[in-house]
Amino acid sequence: MSLLYPRDYQSSFPPLGTMEALEEHLRLSPIIRELLYVRDMPPKQPLLYYATTDPAVIAYRQAILSDLMQNEVLLSVLDEMYYDLMAVEDIYTSRSITGSAESNLYKVKEILLLISCVDRLSDCFSTLKKPLASQGLSTMANNLMEFADSPEYQTLKKNCEAFEKEVSGIRSITLGANLNAKMQVEEVGIVSVNDQPYHSGNLTARLFRMDFNNRDFLTLEPLAPLSQGKDANNLHQSVVTVLNKLFSKFSSSFAKAIRSLTMANIDKLPLFSELRFYLGAVRLIKKLRDAGLPMCAPRVARDKATVISDLYNPSLFLSGKADGQSIVKNDIRFDAETGLYILTGPNNGGKT
Numbered sequence: 001m002s003l004l005y006p007r008d009y010q011s012s013f014p015p016l017g018t019m020e021a022l023e024e025h026l027r028l029s030p031i032i033r034e035l036l037y038v039r040d041m042p043p044k045q046p047l048l049y050y051a052t053t054d055p056a057v058i059a060y061r062q063a064i065l066s067d068l069m070q071n072e073v074l075l076s077v078l079d080e081m082y083y084d085l086m087a088v089e090d091i092y093t094s095r096s097i098t099g100s101a102e103s104n105l106y107k108v109k110e111i112l113l114l115i116s117c118v119d120r121l122s123d124c125f126s127t128l129k130k131p132l133a134s135q136g137l138s139t140m141a142n143n144l145m146e147f148a149d150s151p152e153y154q155t156l157k158k159n160c161e162a163f164e165k166e167v168s169g170i171r172s173i174t175l176g177a178n179l180n181a182k183m184q185v186e187e188v189g190i191v192s193v194n195d196q197p198y199h200s201g202n203l204t205a206r207l208f209r210m211d212f213n214n215r216d217f218l219t220l221e222p223l224a225p226l227s228q229g230k231d232a233n234n235l236h237q238s239v240v241t242v243l244n245k246l247f248s249k250f251s252s253s254f255a256k257a258i259r260s261l262t263m264a265n266i267d268k269l270p271l272f273s274e275l276r277f278y279l280g281a282v283r284l285i286k287k288l289r290d291a292g293l294p295m296c297a298p299r300v301a302r303d304k305a306t307v308i309s310d311l312y313n314p315s316l317f318l319s320g321k322a323d324g325q326s327i328v329k330n331d332i333r334f335d336a337e338t339g340l341y342i343l344t345g346p347n348n349g350g351k352t
Helices: 016-025 029-035 055-070 072-092 104-126 135-149 151-168 203-209 230-265 272-290 314-318
Strands: 172-179 185-194 306-311 330-334
Touching (some): 016 029, 055 272, 104 151, 272 314
Antiparallel strands (some): 306 330
8 A cells, every 4th residue: 555645646847957957947956955854865766756646545544644644652652663664564465585695694683573563553543542634644544454363463573572472592502513533623523502501611610520511501711702703703704504404494484474364465554665755744834823823724725826824935944045034924815816916026036
């Protein structure tokens, strides 16, 4: 499902060149920077790529924005989860779990992240004090809660939680090393995966006890941090390889299950990347209102008329050229009787 377009809407995007020229000529860059929400994560398309003049699309988006403005709890949860939600979108759109060469442990970590996000969002939607009025967020909430309540999802969740408990119980590994005649290490291998950590021991004490059994998980010498370098990287890679093999059966079955589950529901799951459109808009609205600048939800007129009260250019404030109190506002009206305005004034005087 889309949070930008109503169901079954056939979108027609404008040429990118036209939108880039519009951004430059109207000096919209300060506004667009605010709307991007997450500046270190570039959007899949330039923001104006999604610009529209369709009244149905405008109304659809306005309703979602209104819901977010009136539900601070939901807004806060989406804000906190944004990066995780982007990762989850990658998972269920199959960009992250289809490659056979990926780390099995990383696959499991991804699936656990998906479960965590689905559960938290479902809980948030089910406990909202103010009901959602928009078609977009209402559909998103219903779909997510239906997805979370499905027997397939509950089975996957139960199995993943059991597996997570198993994995989280790993506290150490035991290495075995073969020595040559010069007492140099020739080969190293993993002997066991343990549920207890090793602790620093004392060689002298163990020699007196003649106890070389490692069941008490005490080392012969104090533990030392693993240094950086080629040898450390090789050791780390060896450990990861063994653990991947150990859990490959579980992670592969989980990956297949989540692909099957998400592909069956792919049309119902939201594109979380579209949330930045709204989260950025909420932030922009609050920023302008806090500066004392008026903001309202525009209504599309049925006749060919445009009536705006207290019109101003927000870029003046966002770019730091003026504070909220010094920006001059104007009323303007375009209709059958007033279709043309002639603006005069000095260069850089605000005519644009």
